[in-house]
Amino acid sequence: MRFAFAFASTRRRFVHRNVLGKGDLRTALPSISICGFRGWRRAFSGLSEDSRERLRNGLRDIKLDDAVDLFGEMVKSRPFPSIIEFNKLLSAVAKMKEFDVVVSLGEQMQMLGIAHNLYTYSILINCFCRRSELSFALAILGKMMKLGYEPDIVTLNSLLNGFCRHGKRISDAVALVDQMVEMGYQPNSVTFTTLIHGLFLHNRVSEAVALVDRMVLKGCQPDLVTYGVLVNGVCKRGHTDLALNLLKKMESEKIEADVVIYSTVIDGLCKYKHVDDALDLFSEMEKKGFRPNVVTYNSLISCLCNYGRWSDASGLLSDMIERNINPDVVTFSALIDAFVKEGKLLEAERLYEEMIRRSINPNTVTYNSLINGFCMQSRLDEAKQMFDLMVSKGCLPNSVTYGTLINGFCKAKRVEDGMKLFREMSQIGLVGNTVTYTTLIQGFYEAGDCENAQQVFKEMVSAGVPPNIVTYNISLDGLCNNGKLEKALAVFQDMQKSVMELSIFTYTIMIEGMCKAGKVEDAWDLFNSLSLKGVMKPDVVTYTTMISGFCGKGLKQEADALFREMKEDGPLPDSGTYNTLIRARLRDGDRAESAELIKEMRSCGFSGDASTISLVGNMMCDGRLDKSFLDMLSWNPLPSKASVR
DNA sequence: GTAGGGTTAG
Numbered sequence: 001m002r003f004a005f006a007f008a009s010t011r012r013r014f015v016h017r018n019v020l021g022k023g024d025l026r027t028a029l030p031s032i033s034i035c036g037f038r039g040w041r042r043a044f045s046g047l048s049e050d051s052r053e054r055l056r057n058g059l060r061d062i063k064l065d066d067a068v069d070l071f072g073e074m075v076k077s078r079p080f081p082s083i084i085e086f087n088k089l090l091s092a093v094a095k096m097k098e099f100d101v102v103v104s105l106g107e108q109m110q111m112l113g114i115a116h117n118l119y120t121y122s123i124l125i126n127c128f129c130r131r132s133e134l135s136f137a138l139a140i141l142g143k144m145m146k147l148g149y150e151p152d153i154v155t156l157n158s159l160l161n162g163f164c165r166h167g168k169r170i171s172d173a174v175a176l177v178d179q180m181v182e183m184g185y186q187p188n189s190v191t192f193t194t195l196i197h198g199l200f201l202h203n204r205v206s207e208a209v210a211l212v213d214r215m216v217l218k219g220c221q222p223d224l225v226t227y228g229v230l231v232n233g234v235c236k237r238g239h240t241d242l243a244l245n246l247l248k249k250m251e252s253e254k255i256e257a258d259v260v261i262y263s264t265v266i267d268g269l270c271k272y273k274h275v276d277d278a279l280d281l282f283s284e285m286e287k288k289g290f291r292p293n294v295v296t297y298n299s300l301i302s303c304l305c306n307y308g309r310w311s312d313a314s315g316l317l318s319d320m321i322e323r324n325i326n327p328d329v330v331t332f333s334a335l336i337d338a339f340v341k342e343g344k345l346l347e348a349e350r351l352y353e354e355m356i357r358r359s360i361n362p363n364t365v366t367y368n369s370l371i372n373g374f375c376m377q378s379r380l381d382e383a384k385q386m387f388d389l390m391v392s393k394g395c396l397p398n399s400v401t402y403g404t405l406i407n408g409f410c411k412a413k414r415v416e417d418g419m420k421l422f423r424e425m426s427q428i429g430l431v432g433n434t435v436t437y438t439t440l441i442q443g444f445y446e447a448g449d450c451e452n453a454q455q456v457f458k459e460m461v462s463a464g465v466p467p468n469i470v471t472y473n474i475s476l477d478g479l480c481n482n483g484k485l486e487k488a489l490a491v492f493q494d495m496q497k498s499v500m501e502l503s504i505f506t507y508t509i510m511i512e513g514m515c516k517a518g519k520v521e522d523a524w525d526l527f528n529s530l531s532l533k534g535v536m537k538p539d540v541v542t543y544t545t546m547i548s549g550f551c552g553k554g555l556k557q558e559a560d561a562l563f564r565e566m567k568e569d570g571p572l573p574d575s576g577t578y579n580t581l582i583r584a585r586l587r588d589g590d591r592a593e594s595a596e597l598i599k600e601m602r603s604c605g606f607s608g609d610a611s612t613i614s615l616v617g618n619m620m621c622d623g624r625l626d627k628s629f630l631d632m633l634s635w636n637p638l639p640s641k642a643s644v645r
Numbered sequence: 646g647t648a649g650g651g652t653t654a655g
Contacts, residue, residue: 126647
């Protein structure tokens with residue numbers, strides 16, 4: 001046997017796997033055992049004329065259900081139709097990308113004693129490869145070769161695809177092509193295109209691009225599919241210049257482009273912020289005679305929406321309607337989502353009605369956006385109603401739906417309702433992600449319920465969902481704000497020991513926690529340890545937090561000193577820094593110094609914030625301050641920073 | 646009768 005690579009795993013027997021559940025294929029198939037010998041002449045007749053006709057036509061446009069029915073009819077008829085007819089059927093199902101069904105049908109054939117031939121094996125190998133189940137494909141290859149069939153270039157290309165899709169065998173894929181050549185096979189454009197695609201799958205972009213030149217050297221011209229793979233691969237990774245060059249190259253090589261390839265590049269340009277280039281290419285494709293389709297429009301419309309270019313987006317919508325390119329659920333969902341994010345819920349609802357009027361069925365994504373819209377406005381009951389509506393329409397909520405609602409309830413301080421939803425979600429088999437869990441943890445801490453917050457954290461870990469730095473920061477903050485500094489410190493220590501990369505934000509939370517617990521000295525030690533370590537620079541919030549801590553303890557000199565240090569060689573003080581200091585001065589009753597600081601703050605372009613103004617208001621009421629302070633804070637005699645710029 | 650690919654929305 002000339003196949004040196006008769007892989008070790010081929011020794012493993014092809015395991016029959018019934019991938020479909022009971023009730024689908026099983027019931028479609030005949031039950032041979034119940035047909036007694038005398039009955040079989042009546043039970044098993046030939047194929048109907050209709051089915052013969054279908055098979056003659058190569059099963060064009062056949063639906064999956066019909067194909068499965070036909071298979072049932074075929075295995076009932078005696079004698080069995082030839083393997084060629086079965087192959088036609090398997091091939092048709094494979095074209096629908098229903099690889100599981102193909103595998104299952106092949107298995108049923110085997111059980112009925114319908115012998116596979118080279119093509120049957122080829123189809124099955126292809127299906128396993130498409131499902132990234134290389135070992136099964138190799139097992140069939142072994143079996144096939146044992147029976148004396150030698151794989152041809154088609155089967156080898158399928159196998160190559162299997163290696164490419166396998167998580168760890170891309171280098172074996174590269175080697176396989178060389179091996180093919182050694183064994184006297186001539187790789188064709190499918191071979192190279194498959195490998196190029198595989199390299200992209202493993203993010204080996206430059207190798208993928210370089211392979212095109214290599215294939216030309218080997219006498220293999222790239223075709224439209226090759227360019228499709230290349231253009232998509234580079235666009236998805238932001239190399240839109242390269243994609244545009246590829247379009248030109250296609251033209252010079254007289255390879256006719258198509259609407260999909262243009263749409264791919266347009267979408268790439270949109271995603272990587274070259275909106276106007278996308279619009280240019282859009283008109284260029286029209287000039288070249290390629291008619292855009294709904295997908296082309298959808299890319300552009302959602303992109304324009306994301307940039308807030310509403311009138312351009314709706315212009316394109318009217319364009320497409322005028323040209324009889326019908327908007328679909330994606331078009332409407334994109335527009336609805338964009339309006340929701342802009343807070344224009346009314347417009348979003350109008351679009352929803354419009355799509356119903358056009359008999360376009362909203363899907364989960366559409367409802368998710370609308371639910372999000374209500375959540376954003378804290379209209380939780382309406383959000384829940386929308387949720388019920390979608391369920392009643394047979395539209396299945398997914399983890400985004402639940403995540404959105406849970407987030408809404410938590411933000412509206414209704415963490416218990418959020419938790420109820422979370423339980424419901426788990427019951428129907430949807431898994432929460434890090435964000436969902438983190439939202440709930442935050443909700444419980446904000447409700448002062450540390451116990452449940454920690455419980456959710458534990459559940460998260462045991463469910464195998466990894467807490468991230470945000471989860472930890474929220475936990476630290478929650479513990480500190482609920483008077484559990486000791487516990488927070490313990491967690492903080494664990495974090496420092498872990499591989500997690502801490503941000504300055506984490507340290508600021510701890511410094512604030514220590515200050516609030518009256519442990520300003522500890523906070524100051526931590527603050528200084530930052531500069532000593534040198535890895536983490538305190539930012540303006542860290543400084544302000546520390547200054548605020550000093551002020552709270554009446555350590556005026558320390559606060560002033562840190563403020564000076566900040567101005568000399570730290571981060572620039574911001575409105576928060578000034579307001580923190582000003583409130584401290586005002587509380588001290590130091591009017592002159594307060595006024596001085598206010599003036600300085602104004603000269604930097606900041607003004608009094610809400611809590612400073614409310615403090616001044618209170619002090620005016622009990623007569624400790626006069627109105628001039630309020631004027632200083634809110635009246636604007638100085639040019640603002642913006643107008644100076 | 647068998648092989649490769651690409652576009653849109655949360």
